[in-house]
Amino acid sequence: MKSERLQRIVQAGTCENDMEQKVMGVADSTITSEEEIQQVFAHLAECDSCRYLYEDYFAIHDDDGNLIEEGEIGETVELGMKLEPGSIVPLATDFMVEGQRAAVLSGEAVSMVEYRVPAGGDNVDVKVYPCDDTVSIQLSASGDGTRVILISPGTMETATVEKGIARFDNVMPGRFLLVINMRHLVTVTITK
Numbered sequence: 001m002k003s004e005r006l007q008r009i010v011q012a013g014t015c016e017n018d019m020e021q022k023v024m025g026v027a028d029s030t031i032t033s034e035e036e037i038q039q040v041f042a043h044l045a046e047c048d049s050c051r052y053l054y055e056d057y058f059a060i061h062d063d064d065g066n067l068i069e070e071g072e073i074g075e076t077v078e079l080g081m082k083l084e085p086g087s088i089v090p091l092a093t094d095f096m097v098e099g100q101r102a103a104v105l106s107g108e109a110v111s112m113v114e115y116r117v118p119a120g121g122d123n124v125d126v127k128v129y130p131c132d133d134t135v136s137i138q139l140s141a142s143g144d145g146t147r148v149i150l151i152s153p154g155t156m157e158t159a160t161v162e163k164g165i166a167r168f169d170n171v172m173p174g175r176f177l178l179v180i181n182m183r184h185l186v187t188v189t190i191t192k
Protein backbone atom coordinates (compact mmCIF):
# COMPACT_ATOMS: atom_id res chain seq x y z
CA MET A 1 0.00 0.00 0.00
CA LYS A 2 2.75 2.38 0.94
CA SER A 3 4.75 1.80 -2.24
CA GLU A 4 1.59 2.32 -4.31
CA ARG A 5 1.13 5.76 -2.83
CA LEU A 6 4.75 6.71 -3.23
CA GLN A 7 4.79 5.46 -6.79
CA ARG A 8 1.93 7.73 -7.69
CA ILE A 9 3.74 10.74 -6.27
CA VAL A 10 7.01 9.82 -7.98
CA GLN A 11 5.30 9.31 -11.33
CA ALA A 12 3.71 12.75 -11.17
CA GLY A 13 7.21 14.25 -11.12
CA THR A 14 8.54 17.01 -8.95
CA CYS A 15 6.78 20.32 -8.46
CA GLU A 16 7.91 22.94 -10.94
CA ASN A 17 7.21 25.69 -8.44
CA ASP A 18 8.95 24.23 -5.39
CA MET A 19 5.68 24.31 -3.47
CA GLU A 20 6.08 20.99 -1.62
CA GLN A 21 7.04 22.59 1.69
CA LYS A 22 4.07 24.94 1.68
CA VAL A 23 1.72 22.15 0.62
CA MET A 24 2.85 20.04 3.56
CA GLY A 25 2.60 23.07 5.85
CA VAL A 26 -1.07 23.51 4.98
CA ALA A 27 -1.72 19.77 5.30
CA ASP A 28 -0.24 19.55 8.79
CA SER A 29 -1.71 22.92 9.82
CA THR A 30 1.64 24.59 10.56
CA ILE A 31 0.61 27.18 7.98
CA THR A 32 -2.43 29.05 9.23
CA SER A 33 -2.33 32.20 7.14
CA GLU A 34 -5.50 32.29 5.06
CA GLU A 35 -3.57 33.91 2.22
CA GLU A 36 -0.99 31.14 2.10
CA ILE A 37 -3.67 28.45 2.40
CA GLN A 38 -5.48 29.94 -0.58
CA GLN A 39 -2.24 30.13 -2.52
CA VAL A 40 -1.62 26.43 -1.85
CA PHE A 41 -5.15 25.38 -2.83
CA ALA A 42 -4.89 27.38 -6.04
CA HIS A 43 -1.66 25.55 -6.74
CA LEU A 44 -3.21 22.13 -5.99
CA ALA A 45 -5.72 22.81 -8.74
CA GLU A 46 -2.88 22.91 -11.26
CA CYS A 47 -0.15 20.64 -9.92
CA ASP A 48 -0.70 16.86 -9.87
CA SER A 49 2.40 16.14 -7.88
CA CYS A 50 1.43 18.52 -5.06
CA ARG A 51 -2.17 17.31 -5.11
CA TYR A 52 -1.03 13.72 -4.61
CA LEU A 53 1.33 14.87 -1.89
CA TYR A 54 -1.50 16.65 -0.10
CA GLU A 55 -3.82 13.62 -0.39
CA ASP A 56 -1.04 11.36 0.80
CA TYR A 57 -0.67 13.33 4.01
CA PHE A 58 -4.25 12.47 4.97
CA ALA A 59 -3.76 8.84 4.01
CA ILE A 60 -1.13 8.45 6.70
CA HIS A 61 -2.40 10.82 9.40
CA ASP A 62 -5.58 10.70 11.44
CA ASP A 63 -7.77 13.71 12.24
CA ASP A 64 -5.47 14.75 15.08
CA GLY A 65 -2.40 14.69 12.87
CA ASN A 66 -1.02 11.48 14.35
CA LEU A 67 0.75 9.06 12.06
CA ILE A 68 -1.28 5.93 11.35
CA GLU A 69 0.20 2.60 10.31
CA GLU A 70 -2.17 1.32 7.67
CA GLY A 71 -3.29 4.24 5.60
CA GLU A 72 -5.61 3.58 2.71
CA ILE A 73 -4.51 5.13 -0.52
CA GLY A 74 -6.46 8.30 -0.96
CA GLU A 75 -8.60 7.63 -3.97
CA THR A 76 -8.07 10.30 -6.57
CA VAL A 77 -11.47 11.59 -7.52
CA GLU A 78 -11.77 13.02 -11.00
CA LEU A 79 -15.14 13.80 -12.54
CA GLY A 80 -15.48 14.59 -16.23
CA MET A 81 -18.49 15.81 -18.17
CA LYS A 82 -19.48 17.71 -21.28
CA LEU A 83 -21.90 20.61 -21.20
CA GLU A 84 -24.43 20.79 -24.02
CA PRO A 85 -27.32 23.21 -24.43
CA GLY A 86 -29.79 22.32 -21.69
CA SER A 87 -28.14 19.05 -20.84
CA ILE A 88 -24.97 17.46 -19.66
CA VAL A 89 -23.13 14.30 -20.72
CA PRO A 90 -20.97 12.52 -18.18
CA LEU A 91 -17.73 11.29 -19.77
CA ALA A 92 -16.73 8.71 -17.21
CA THR A 93 -18.87 6.47 -15.08
CA ASP A 94 -16.54 6.34 -12.10
CA PHE A 95 -18.29 7.60 -8.97
CA MET A 96 -21.56 8.03 -10.82
CA VAL A 97 -24.64 6.89 -8.94
CA GLU A 98 -26.04 3.54 -10.09
CA GLY A 99 -29.23 4.75 -11.68
CA GLN A 100 -27.48 6.94 -14.24
CA ARG A 101 -24.98 4.47 -15.61
CA ALA A 102 -27.25 2.87 -18.20
CA ALA A 103 -28.21 6.23 -19.69
CA VAL A 104 -24.63 7.35 -19.82
CA LEU A 105 -23.27 4.17 -21.37
CA SER A 106 -25.75 4.64 -24.19
CA GLY A 107 -24.45 8.19 -24.67
CA GLU A 108 -27.60 9.92 -23.51
CA ALA A 109 -27.47 13.45 -22.22
CA VAL A 110 -29.10 13.93 -18.84
CA SER A 111 -30.54 16.98 -17.12
CA MET A 112 -28.41 16.47 -14.03
CA VAL A 113 -25.38 14.32 -13.22
CA GLU A 114 -25.03 12.82 -9.81
CA TYR A 115 -21.87 11.39 -8.31
CA ARG A 116 -21.10 9.86 -4.95
CA VAL A 117 -17.52 10.49 -3.92
CA PRO A 118 -15.64 9.20 -0.88
CA ALA A 119 -14.62 11.78 1.69
CA GLY A 120 -12.99 10.08 4.64
CA GLY A 121 -15.42 7.62 6.19
CA ASP A 122 -18.29 9.51 4.62
CA ASN A 123 -19.65 9.98 1.14
CA VAL A 124 -20.45 13.30 -0.44
CA ASP A 125 -23.07 13.51 -3.18
CA VAL A 126 -22.16 15.89 -5.98
CA LYS A 127 -24.91 16.97 -8.34
CA VAL A 128 -24.14 19.03 -11.43
CA TYR A 129 -26.97 20.90 -13.16
CA PRO A 130 -26.52 22.53 -16.58
CA CYS A 131 -27.67 26.11 -16.89
CA ASP A 132 -27.04 27.78 -20.26
CA ASP A 133 -23.29 28.33 -20.47
CA THR A 134 -22.58 27.52 -16.85
CA VAL A 135 -23.39 24.84 -14.30
CA SER A 136 -24.62 24.72 -10.73
CA ILE A 137 -22.88 22.33 -8.41
CA GLN A 138 -24.63 21.06 -5.32
CA LEU A 139 -22.89 19.02 -2.67
CA SER A 140 -24.81 17.04 -0.09
CA ALA A 141 -22.76 16.21 2.96
CA SER A 142 -23.31 15.47 6.59
CA GLY A 143 -21.81 17.96 8.97
CA ASP A 144 -23.23 21.45 8.75
CA GLY A 145 -20.51 24.06 8.81
CA THR A 146 -18.19 21.99 6.60
CA ARG A 147 -16.33 24.31 4.28
CA VAL A 148 -16.14 23.57 0.57
CA ILE A 149 -13.83 25.58 -1.65
CA LEU A 150 -14.11 25.73 -5.43
CA ILE A 151 -10.90 26.74 -7.15
CA SER A 152 -10.51 27.47 -10.82
CA PRO A 153 -7.65 29.37 -12.47
CA GLY A 154 -7.70 32.82 -10.93
CA THR A 155 -10.82 32.38 -8.80
CA MET A 156 -11.67 30.87 -5.48
CA GLU A 157 -15.15 30.58 -3.98
CA THR A 158 -16.17 29.22 -0.61
CA ALA A 159 -19.47 27.65 0.39
CA THR A 160 -20.49 26.24 3.75
CA VAL A 161 -22.65 23.17 4.22
CA GLU A 162 -25.99 24.28 5.66
CA LYS A 163 -28.85 21.86 6.22
CA GLY A 164 -26.70 19.26 4.51
CA ILE A 165 -26.09 21.24 1.33
CA ALA A 166 -23.42 23.50 -0.15
CA ARG A 167 -23.99 25.06 -3.54
CA PHE A 168 -22.07 26.91 -6.24
CA ASP A 169 -23.91 28.68 -9.04
CA ASN A 170 -22.71 30.11 -12.35
CA VAL A 171 -19.66 27.90 -12.50
CA MET A 172 -17.87 28.30 -15.81
CA PRO A 173 -16.84 25.13 -17.68
CA GLY A 174 -13.18 24.23 -17.38
CA ARG A 175 -11.03 22.32 -14.97
CA PHE A 176 -11.37 23.08 -11.30
CA LEU A 177 -10.82 21.64 -7.88
CA LEU A 178 -13.26 21.17 -5.01
CA VAL A 179 -11.68 21.02 -1.56
CA ILE A 180 -14.02 19.48 1.01
CA ASN A 181 -13.33 20.10 4.67
CA MET A 182 -9.75 21.18 3.82
CA ARG A 183 -8.69 17.60 3.10
CA HIS A 184 -10.70 15.86 0.41
CA LEU A 185 -9.97 16.85 -3.16
CA VAL A 186 -12.28 16.41 -6.15
CA THR A 187 -11.05 17.42 -9.59
CA VAL A 188 -13.84 18.35 -12.00
CA THR A 189 -13.42 18.85 -15.72
CA ILE A 190 -16.32 20.27 -17.72
CA THR A 191 -15.86 20.70 -21.43
CA LYS A 192 -18.22 22.43 -23.83
Ligand SMILES: [Zn+2]
Pocket (backbone or CB within 6 Å): 015, 016, 017, 018, 019, 020, 043, 047, 048, 049, 050, 051
Ligand atom coordinates in the same frame (compact mmCIF):
# COMPACT_ATOMS: atom_id res chain seq x y z
ZN1 LIG B 1 3.34 21.72 -7.16
